[in-house]
Amino acid sequence: MTFDAHALEVLRQAVADAPADVALRLRLAGALLEAGQAQDAWHHCTRILHEHPDHVETLRLAQKAAAAAGVSNRAEEYAATLASLAGEGGKRVSGEKQFHVRGVSLRLIQGGAGRDEADDERPDTAFRPGEKR
Secondary structure, X not given: OOOOHHHHHHHHHHHHHOOOOHHHXXXXXXXXXXXXXXXXXXXXXXXXXXXXXXXXXXXXXXXXXXXXXXXXXXXXXXXXXXXXXHHOOOOOOOOEEEEEEOOEEEEEEOOOOOOOHHHHHOOOOOOOOOOOO
């Protein structure tokens, strides 16, 4: 399906009206990539990945958009993240986010989700936002 300028503008306005709507923003990113606007498509993918770093569909589109925009190192990072997610079988501790940045893998556990009583006996090595050390 090809998108004309008017259809893209309608999608852009819809995203502006509902910026947190992941499905809508992803649709716009796909339409932009299809229309040859890879840089703009990649921008919208990064906006989604900022809040949902393990969103597989967005990672796939971000990989394509980054490659089309000539940013091959980022496309490779997205591919590595996808491979990592596939290797984990999609299983993850609730509240945990994993990031891959320039070859470094980071995990962030938020809010104490996935903790049990045994965690209280071990030194806490995870950074939890809002907690004081």
